[in-house]
Amino acid sequence: MPRKYETPLLDELEKGPFPSFVTEIKKAAARNDMAADELGQLEKSYRERRGYWKHGGIVGVRGYGGGVIGRYSSLPEEFPSVANFHTIRINSVSGFFYTSKILKEMCDLWDKYGSGLTNMHGSTGDLILLGTSTENLEPIFAEFSSRGWDLGGSGSALRTPSCCIGPARCEWSNIDTLDINYNLTQEWQDEMHRPAFPYKFKFKTAGCAVDCIASIARADCSIIGTWKGTIAVNQDEVATYAKNGMNIKEEIVDMCPSGCMSYDGKELKINDEDCIRCMHCIAKMTKALKATGEKGATILIGSKAPFVIGSTLSWVIIPFIKMEPPYDEFKDLIRKMWEFWDEHGKNRERIGELIIRKGMREFLEFIGVEPQPQQIKEPRRDPFFFWTEADLQK
């Protein structure tokens, strides 16, 4: 029988309408020693207002340099079943799709070898198996990998790429986000499982500028679907929106950031040349408006959370690229970026931080991309700039 702890503080978090993580831990704790000690230690954290987990130490599975995050209780005598309690990252399926059969199979394995607790999903998009002992790592890997699953990324490596639901269910997707995500993941298994980068590298793929996967804020490489062409207008559907109470002037035309629309009460007109493809009108009038023409993606680089120089959003490197299998042009470009990073990056320096340190010119010249006004908000303000010998000869 697992140990039983009094948890008066955590019990407070079983009240109220929203589903409770405490209830989840208790369900597992009723039959699992690790989950029981997790619960006990968490109650202590609530009482003492601090965490009791240690990191570090090399744990993993044979032949891999990542996919398992070492985690140890700093109170192993008090909570022996979580003395070592490592996280396993399972590479999730594009779009987070599952079948009941596969979920049940995973649950059976995880109950056998781990705490019975999961995160669906971690922030990067892995299926997180939350806590097991060192000796169970190899058996878990054998069980999961023999059934078609693999580990995700951790450390200074390619992290598990993720994508929006894309063409599987969305009418706005300009690219096959799920296939891009799957294809890139398969292409770079070695980069994911054997950390050899200066630091982490994340891909996120969004089908359009709505960016449901938050690629522009959370990926070293953000792939955002877009188009070159027109927005086709179905005027009958526009009339239906108006009839159903939409104030098309206020809600659509006046909110268009590039002022490229007009509406006279009968006809909605779009000056496509001035459209910046923000998706507002299409998102609000999905039955009436549809992007048409050449489909592809904008490639942006560099977003990350605050460490070390402050948060960054990704910025445009390639305004437009076709994204069709086998994505060779895109992959060649990424390999060049990684080469630049490998050559110049410091330990724990993200690629965006490196570009800021070295300057866009060095980066763009290295990867062979021309300067274009789409890459910037505005040109530089100060009169300090470099001229190379080659520039002087022009």
Add this chain to the structure above:
Amino acid sequence: MALPQRRTDIGPPHYKDFLPPVMLKNYGDWKHHEILNPGLMVHVANSGDKVWSIRVATPRLLSTDTIREFADLAEKYCGGYLRWTTRNNVEFLVSEEKNIEPLWKELVEKNHMMGGIGNRISNIVHTQGWIHCHSAATDASGIVKALMDDLADYFTTRETPNKVKLAVACCTNMCGAVHCSDIAIVAIHRKIPKIDHDKVKNMCEVPSTIASCPTGAISPDPARKSIKVNDEKCMYCGNCFTVCPPMDIADPEFDGVAIVAGGKVSNLRSNPKFSKLVIPYIKNNPPRWPEVTEAVRLILDAYIAGAKKHERVGEWIERIGWEKFFKVTDLPFTFQHIDDFTIARETFRTAATFKW
């Protein structure tokens, strides 16, 4: 019992093996979608086929018991097909219209919470917290639970001017997308790390520890074969602790959370933007952090009262101006609000135009 033969570098399973037949058949050929109620939407393909999605909240941390329960429901009503959203909700993918009502009914009976679709509050993106992280300065799951209990109506029924995306990060490493959320909570430290000098020599690499500091506050301490921290430069980010564990920065008395607001990731209407500091510190008050839920309510209510239809929190604040935001919310403005980190000069007001 012998283990099965392990395989390496096979990558994830192919997504097409997990799509319901209707999604496979109409892949890339969807026409439009409609939100039928806050927890139900229908996607219509050019072929006329339809798929209904019922969205159910989860706490992200799930036991295998609950996952099995979801799997059973999917088997009974959806041919076994379901997915998770990026904001930790489950979506049941229903191909037959007749199954919507009984599935909904059973979800209600099992006390599940449907909602989060459209202009309202969806589930909160958050991090590991005291449950499993070494650097947590608060417990993300506890704050999320307290907040979502308080805001439950905005998940299940009530509308907001546009989507309101909330996030909680349990330290400034920000594994959650706090830096670009409408309203977000990030846990902070306020005291410099306490160094265990005896352990530093065995556990830490001095150059990488020095390099981890954004403000250059760490320098070598050759006499002790250790490092020292300049308390005038340290901004308590805690990055050094991740590189060098004997630099313990957790402090039960002084740790707590800051609240930021006005960020977004979509390009809709206005460009993606960062969240900005609105409340520099609220003490950790587990188990339910009442001061945090109250503060989020205050900002949310001001947004609902002031924003135009379709405006996100950040768009509303930019329209009225930050000085007016502090006026309508009556939140104190402090030295902590004025940037003195890497982009400070970009944030100063270089115009004589502002509101009283």
